[in-house]
Amino acid sequence: xxxxxxxxxxxxSLATMKTPESVLKKQATQKKLAEAAAKAAKAAEEKAKADxxxxxxxxxxxxxxxxxxxxxxxxxxxxxxxxxxxxVPAEPKLALVIRIRxxxxxxxxxxxxxxxxRLRQLHNASFVKLNEATIRMLxxxxxxxxxxxxxxxxxxxxxxxxxFGKIRKQRIPISTxxxxxxxxxxxxxxxxxxxxxxxxxxxGPHFKQANNFLWPFKLSNPKGGFSTKTKMLHFMExxxxxxxxxxxxxxxxxxx
Numbered sequence: 001x002x003x004x005x006x007x008x009x010x011x012x013s014l015a016t017m018k019t020p021e022s023v024l025k026k027q028a029t030q031k032k033l034a035e036a037a038a039k040a041a042k043a044a045e046e047k048a049k050a051d052x053x054x055x056x057x058x059x060x061x062x063x064x065x066x067x068x069x070x071x072x073x074x075x076x077x078x079x080x081x082x083x084x085x086x087x088v089p090a091e092p093k094l095a096l097v098i099r100i101r102x103x104x105x106x107x108x109x110x111x112x113x114x115x116x117x118r119l120r121q122l123h124n125a126s127f128v129k130l131n132e133a134t135i136r137m138l139x140x141x142x143x144x145x146x147x148x149x150x151x152x153x154x155x156x157x158x159x160x161x162x163x164f165g166k167i168r169k170q171r172i173p174i175s176t177x178x179x180x181x182x183x184x185x186x187x188x189x190x191x192x193x194x195x196x197x198x199x200x201x202x203x204g205p206h207f208k209q210a211n212n213f214l215w216p217f218k219l220s221n222p223k224g225g226f227s228t229k230t231k232m233l234h235f236m237e238x239x240x241x242x243x244x245x246x247x248x249x250x251x252x253x254x255x256x
Contacts, residue, residue: 051191055177059194066152091130093203096154096248097138097147098125098219098255100226100240110141118216119145123255125158125217129203142234143241148248155201159193161256164215171215184213222254 073089080087099119103111116137118126128134128147138147150158163174167183174180177192185191188206190199199210226240233239235247244251 051177051181055192055194058192062194062198092149093130094150094201095128095130095134095138095147096125096150096158096252097128097145098248098251099123099145100231101144106144110144113137113141114144117141120216121218123219123221125219125252127155127200127211127214129207129211138243142243143232146235146241146244146248146251148244148251149246150201150252151246151249152197152201154249154252156197157256158217158252159197159200159214162217162219163193165213166215180213184209219252219255222251224254 073087077087097117097119099114099122102122106114114120117128118124127150128138138145159174164171165174165179165183166172167179172179174193180193180196181191184206188199188209190196190206190210196210196213198204199206200214204210230239232241234242235244236242
């Protein structure tokens with residue numbers, strides 16, 4: 001009836017009990033998942049480092065191309081002046097359109113054109129590729145918008161400061177390059193902000209996809225505001241509406 005051992009009987013039985021097969025399987029599965037997660041995290045980290053180097057090289061390459069183009073333009077102007085002629089630069093291919101008037105008194109045709117340009121709200125802005133058709137459309141909506149030719153710095157500031165992407169009909173901030181890479185990287189090769197800026201500014205082969213990815217910019221009222229007396233007038237008459245050429249860059253600076 002009594003045992004001579006000082007160790008309790010129940011502790012000896014627990015020591016000899018085997019671990020259930022289901023527990024062993026669960027532990028093995030969890031180990032595999034942990035190893036896979038660690039492997040994926042390491043691969044993602046290595047890819048992020050490689051992408052960072054690649055994107056930095058792309059940005060430097062675009063900066064060098066832009067500076068070379070500027071120097072070439074200066075040299076062409078000097079050469080033309082020295083020969084007694086004039087240097088005529090290439091026609092601009094990109095316009096930035098900003099809506100400056102609301103919906104009151106807008107004709108149905110002008111309203112439709114502004115919808116096509118995605119200018120549905122006051123102070124919305126979007127990029128437009130210039131061709132014969134879009135120039136005619138811009139002239140049709142001149143009383144309600146102002147537009148001009150943005151510089152590379154303006155395109156850069158707009159995307160960095162007010163840039164949002166359209167992903168599954170949602171407005172997503174472009175906070176990292178992954179937003180661009182996941183949305184249009186595979187179909188267009190545009191993988192970072194530098195690629196996106198270059199594609200928009202140079203009106204590259206994937207301009208349509210890049211521009212459609214960008215949500216229309218929501219700008220603020222310009223510092224100092226628009227004059228109510230001159231807002232309805234054309235820019236050439238001292239007003240605000242219509243084409244303003246490179247002066248659009250000064251307006252954007254006031255509206256950021």
